[in-house]
Amino acid sequence: MKREYKNNDIFHVIENWAPKHLAYEWDNVGLQIGSYNKTVKKVMITLDVLESVVDEAIEKNIDLIIAHHPLLFNPVKRINLDTPQGRIIHKLLTNQITVYAAHTNLDAANGGVNDMLCDLLGIASREILTEVSSQKLYKIAVYVPTTHVDQVRSAMSENGAGHIGNYSHCTFQTNGQGTFKPLEGAAPYIGAENELEFVDEIKIETIVKEERITKVINGIIGAHPYEEVAYDIFPLKNQGETFGIGRIGTLSATMKLRDLCEHVKSTLDVPNMRVIGDLDKRVRKIAILGGSGEKYIHLARQKGADVYITGDMSFHVAQDAWQMGLPVIDAGHNIEKVMKQATKLFLEKELNKDWIEIITSETSTEPFQFI
Template sequence: MKNSCTNSDIFKMMERWAPKSLAYDWDNVGLQVGSYNNKVKKIMVTLDVLESVVDEAIQKKVDLIIAHHPLLFKPMKEVNFDTPKGKVIRKLIENQITVYAAHTNLDIAAGGVNDMICRSLGINESNILIESSSLKLYKLAVYVPKTHVETVRNGLSESGAGHIGNYSHCTFQTEGQGTFKPLEGTEPFIGEKGKLEYVAEQRIETIVPENRLELVIKAMLAAHPYEEPAYDIYPLINSGEKFGLGRVGILQEKMKLEDFCEHVKNAFDMESVRVTGDLNKKVSRVAILGGSGEKYIHQAKHKGADVYITGDMSFHMAQDAWQMGLAVIDAGHYIEKVMKEATATYLKDTLEEESLDIIVSDTNTDPFQFI
């Protein structure tokens, strides 16, 4: 990392974890207000971007806010400084604070919000609740002189190529003979200008996920000794890693629904939750969807869940779940606050820039109080 990094550098780090391509098409992720090119020294992670959060950022001299919920979600026809959102935008611009949002892409990403919730509750062996996409795969084939096969192969593997299931460094080599004639203006690694050269080479083939393709090509070119390496990229029909909303997993031990509700409250520091179902029933298989997940009760039931944890459950949908024998815990939207510490930790672990300060917002943005 450079001594002074830009917002764009941080955006790229976030998108290596939660690519924008994972977001639903109705979502608005990425830059919300501000600049790609501004230098950044202090980052604050928050769930929401309300005026109180921006005031905290101003007071703490923050350059970049990373939020889960987008500030700009629905199209705006005007920026009226007399409205709550207009006031927020004005303060951000006047104080040169940039806002970036990772929403459904961070929900869906491996290690994202729903996985964070699973970890908080001690839920194991989790799988996707609603599959939304799968990673596109490519095959990369590059021709390398025998003297540099190991160097290039390691460069490919260490940059993210060659992963199949729980195996890494997966490649295939075939031997052959390459020919080329260096022309004027070249500085060949092997051979002489104007003379046809015959070289013992190996063709290295490996599989590359779409989100690593650019990095893998850069690593391959850096490791390859030739001025102009020959390589091919083929799109594949077979799909890679699957992505989707929500998770379904197993509790470490069965417990009564009533006790599990207490477990949820303790995990997320909550005063109460809303629940449907028999409180004495033992539960072990749990479905989770952070945010508003009422329309996915049928998927939770189909995946064999005993209980479904989500937020914003309406009366009739809760009633439907109750009648189909699926217990529901409406823990509210605010349990997604787990993303704050986890995102800050990810950035601290990823960044090499020691002088960059990363903090978590102290502002409570939950609109609900319980009396």
């Protein structure tokens, strides 16, 4: 039987990759306009939600637009149909098109926008440029009668517990004996009211990420036969996964800055760019941050970058980089369009392509021309 996807099903898939809590406080990610529960058959990925993009979505019968840059940043005080924003909102609502944004959370996610740029440019051995958050880890232990060990262990793993590196379903089990006395009003699965019961049980222990704890506990309770489930949660000092904005890594070989510029232009489809520094300087260690990354020039320099690739450098910050001897390639904000194809491939891998169609927008949202 063919499965029916709702918008919220797609949102969950994206948020498993780029959790919303990774977004900066000033950002506005997630549902922008539309419905969580509307059936979706056709999705379009775009960098920006401009009126021309919405017109494309209408023409192609799109149900859901997934954008990198949010349509709505600030509170909307009025919807004036004589303004571009008003017309966009009107068209989206009239045509029942939902808009969802994954912005700085997709920048910070592992495998997100900055890793996409590194993959294309051949930047390897990379690290996070500036950390946004570090994952907290917990140990969860639950006591289960021997008859239900497989069901409870599976429920824990299926809800996200037990992941260590490239391994899943990691648990440890200990045999023991549990005791309990059902009091008046209880409805015990095993035992009788006011009688002490001894039960052979197994203690299942595993590791769980903070954001998965509620789902894991709900899974345990759903699979466990007892009326009252006994479990423990312990905070761990183990280092969890770290997330951050920007990357710094190395090319396979050194090259002149002018050759790197040509490499960036051809690989990222950038017709022209601004460059700071000696074009004959040889570079290998690269810091990169898609979008506007000018406030991180000092960090890039501090971490030993030979050159910094980003967008939207303002005049005085560019002078600061120049004076400190940090070459900068301002490739423009539009290089983040790499997220379109990469997000399409990610969703196709996670979803059944026979049941949902995913395309990338063909509309350019680059506002600048070079003459």
